Amino acid sequence: MGDFSGKIDVEKLISFSDDLVSVLKDQRDINNLTHCLQQSHSLKSSCDAEFYDSKTLIEDYEKKIEECKKKTEKAKAEVVSDADMEVLQQELEAELQKEAAFMDELRVINNEISDLECQRVSFEERMRNMKKNEKDELRAQRMLSMYASVTNIIPDLDDHSKISGHIVHRDNKAVEKFEFDPTKISSFEICQSIWEMINKQ
Known part of the structure; x- marks a missing residue:
């Protein structure tokens, strides 16, 4: 058998064993230990449930945050689109x-063309x-000349307002003026007078 580094106190070991046996034999201690164990399981279950709920809430919040980010990006894009619009x-x-000014100018040009x-x-x-x-x-000049x-x-x-003119005497190269007032003498008398002047030539 191998050597031990220290000597075991047999009496203390026996005393510790007796105490342990007495503790295990004590029903009240067993109940307390069982109760503590049950509370430990219950506490663990409660902690697990709260952890799961917290994890679920965190995931929900992360989803909501992601949705908010997407909505924010979409809103920014829409704002840019509105600006572009x-x-x-x-x-x-x-x-x-420009078209209205061009149409006005074209209308002016059309009016000028008209x-x-x-x-x-x-x-x-x-x-x-x-x-x-x-x-x-x-x-008329030719007729007058004729x-x-x-x-x-x-x-x-x-x-x-009157019948007037000149008679040209070619023989003596003289010009005689004549004048008749239609209000004082009839057309027939005027014609007769003119023919008489012609016949005197």
């Missing part, structure tokens, strides 16, 4: 204002009238 709205309003078209039509009408008047005037060549009478067409 506001910028787009401002750009749209600016484009609409005015120019009216002026062109009026100018062409005046040109036609001027050409017609020139033709009529040329025709009448003057035949009758030697040059009528005065400026004053329409």
